[in-house]
Amino acid sequence: MRADEPSRTALGVAVARSRLDRPSTSTGDVDADRALAESLLADASESIRGRDGDRARWRGFGGWITARTSFFDDAVLAAIDDGVGQIVVLGAGYDTRALRFRSPGVRFFEVDHPATQADKRARLDRLGIAPDDVTFVAADFTEPGLGDRLAAAGHRAEVATLFIIEGVLRYLPEQWFRALLATAAGRASAGSRLAVSISTADPDEDDERAASRRRREERLVASGEPVLTVPDREVALAWLAESGWTADSVLDVADAAPGTRPGRLLVLAHR
Numbered sequence: 001m002r003a004d005e006p007s008r009t010a011l012g013v014a015v016a017r018s019r020l021d022r023p024s025t026s027t028g029d030v031d032a033d034r035a036l037a038e039s040l041l042a043d044a045s046e047s048i049r050g051r052d053g054d055r056a057r058w059r060g061f062g063g064w065i066t067a068r069t070s071f072f073d074d075a076v077l078a079a080i081d082d083g084v085g086q087i088v089v090l091g092a093g094y095d096t097r098a099l100r101f102r103s104p105g106v107r108f109f110e111v112d113h114p115a116t117q118a119d120k121r122a123r124l125d126r127l128g129i130a131p132d133d134v135t136f137v138a139a140d141f142t143e144p145g146l147g148d149r150l151a152a153a154g155h156r157a158e159v160a161t162l163f164i165i166e167g168v169l170r171y172l173p174e175q176w177f178r179a180l181l182a183t184a185a186g187r188a189s190a191g192s193r194l195a196v197s198i199s200t201a202d203p204d205e206d207d208e209r210a211a212s213r214r215r216r217e218e219r220l221v222a223s224g225e226p227v228l229t230v231p232d233r234e235v236a237l238a239w240l241a242e243s244g245w246t247a248d249s250v251l252d253v254a255d256a257a258p259g260t261r262p263g264r265l266l267v268l269a270h271r
């Protein structure tokens, strides 16, 4: 991504997610979540805002975002219910789960590229939202030292943690895709879990779907966020295992949301 600009894909996803009906915890701050979404909507391009009115475009993207959001929401709620005390959101973008699912005794860490995180924090400041129970960690995942940064920020490797990696891995070169999984595993004690979305190659891609994928990817190149790593499903799951995670469930979103293209995986794993 561009070093000096916040992620546009993060903004697009957050705007889409703000359309959905979602759960929250009894101590969660849904108003703060809404306020941030409105501030993002005000800055979203016509193309992002127009997606709502364009049924054909919304059907595929909306199905994917709906399934993905509920998968990660459920993972967070299950972890909180099970007494997991730390939630580390890697590549957090404008994710507001730390606000929506705020819970006594649970510390959220939001890790993101400095440019995106600075924009998010400035927005929260302008809106008067003080997320005191969130620890922000600025990090570029294509540089070494993430584990040390987490430790310095107060993440305790000996305490069970839920790691979330949503919509991030495909934007990293293979080396750093694998390093991010391994760093999380390296700080995951017994009882820790991982919820991750992984874009893998569409096994049934025909010429028409390939052309439409290339158009999407060209738009991402133009916005400074090229898609860099999309392995085959077996390869992705092998990388996950080699990094130290054992998959408990692997859902291809196309099986849950008809009309979405195959290959987008939602994976739950443990150490």
Ligand SMILES: C[S@@+](CC[C@H](N)C(=O)[O-])C[C@H]1O[C@@H](n2cnc3c(N)ncnc32)[C@H](O)[C@@H]1O
Binding pocket: 001, 007, 009, 010, 013, 014, 090, 091, 092, 093, 094, 095, 112, 113, 114, 116, 117, 139, 140, 141, 142, 165, 166, 167, 168, 171, 172
């Ligand atoms: C598609 S957005 C997803 C954001 C968030 N997880 C969500 O689902 O709303 C991709 C995220 O990856 C982050 N990202 C991309 N490349 C990164 C890098 N090299 N280092 C750190 N973060 C990066 C961006 O800042 C952005 O927040």
